């Protein structure tokens with residue numbers, strides 16, 4: 386039983402059904418979550434996608450983003466990092482919508498997904514669902530994201546495991562042919578101390594928007610669209626256009642990481658953000674979610690006895706390393722003062738220089754590729 390049809394859940398389903406497991410998936414959302422926000426997909430997850438034979442399908446959905454541009458409140462360019470420079474620091478990066486990555490994995494699955502369903506009780510392998518039905522399973526994979534219900538039911542309250550990183554974020558897509566032509570396939574962003582608003586053209590006249598702001602409290606507002614209007618209403622550039630189209634079901638969340646000492650109990654195991662969210666600041670969450678799913682399936686195939694512990698011992702150091710790196714990246718993505726914004730923009734401007742590229746590489750690429758080499762396959766001696 387896999388709970389959550391996101392990146393980790395779908396990839397777990399893919400590997401487990403190929404290993405001969407009879408897989409069922411439940412998803413809380415009323416329908417499959419397509420679209421969403423743009424992610425940069427690279428690192429070990431990229432290698433997992435290659436092993437799954439999915440790279441051509443992912444490449445076909447690649448967003449043709451040509452640069453990342455920092456603009457001022459009139460939309461004038463302050464600094465720019467070209468895609469060529471970015472690709473030089475982020476090997477093989479594919480920028481695409483989170484929902485496109487999920488769809489590519491889903492389309493290669495045999496298992497069906499029961500949408501509009503969650504779990505109300507998990508007692509080792511015995512699972513009770515929100516529609517009142519229940520079942521007994523050999524393996525329960527909690528892949529239900531940063532606010533995991535499985536984690537709460539089996540391991541304890543979120544407050545014990547979730548580390549708030551002091552920011553709220555929102556992301557949404559909308560159609561605006563004129564704005565889309567004006568912004569183009571450049572990720573453009575306006576940063577003022579403690580706030581960032583960014584957007585880019587996606588395809589067919591559609592745009593994707595991302596907002597990020599500092600907030601002392603992780604508590605989410607009752608009306609996210611109103612909260613965004615209040616926070617960003619004084620900004621110029623495209624802010625008024627974006628704020629006028631925030632959908633009621635906007636993706637809105639606190640930015641946080643998940644840190645828990647043990648990722649498994651009995652027949653239950655967690656994967657992806659549920660046990661190791663690294664946050665959007667670290668930017669490798671989807672990659673690690675796919676890697677975790679693959680490593681879990683590899684260890685189960687090597688023998689169910691002790692498989693969860695071996696999976697955790699391979700994945701946890703990479704997750705912790707990426708989380709630490711993500712906390713350092715906050716200052717890049719959400720600089721807290723005007724001079725820090727200027728410093729970040731200066732680094733963008735100088736990104737063509739090898740020494741600056743090296744510095745940026747250290748900031749955007751944690752060294753986690755080794756996670757895919759299992760201990761049993763590592764040469765000894």
Ligand SMILES: Cc1cc2nc3c(=O)[nH]c(=O)nc-3n(C[C@H](O)[C@H](O)[C@H](O)COP(=O)(O)OP(=O)(O)OC[C@H]3O[C@@H](n4cnc5c(N)ncnc54)[C@H](O)[C@@H]3O)c2cc1C
Pocket residue numbers: 388389390391392393394411412413414418422423424425426427483502503504528529530531532533534535554556595656657658659662663664665668669670671672673674
């Ligand atoms: C704005 C933003 C930008 C990001 N940028 C990047 C990036 O550039 N690169 C990168 O690699 N990562 C990035 N990430 C992180 C990445 O999206 C996540 O780490 C990744 O999606 C985690 O996968 P997951 O399957 O664990 O969780 P999710 O993708 O969140 O999927 C969880 C699934 O479980 C479902 N669910 C939730 N609760 C329940 C329940 N109770 N019952 C059943 N189902 C449930 C959800 O609806 C969802 O479908 C970004 C994240 C954000 C928010």
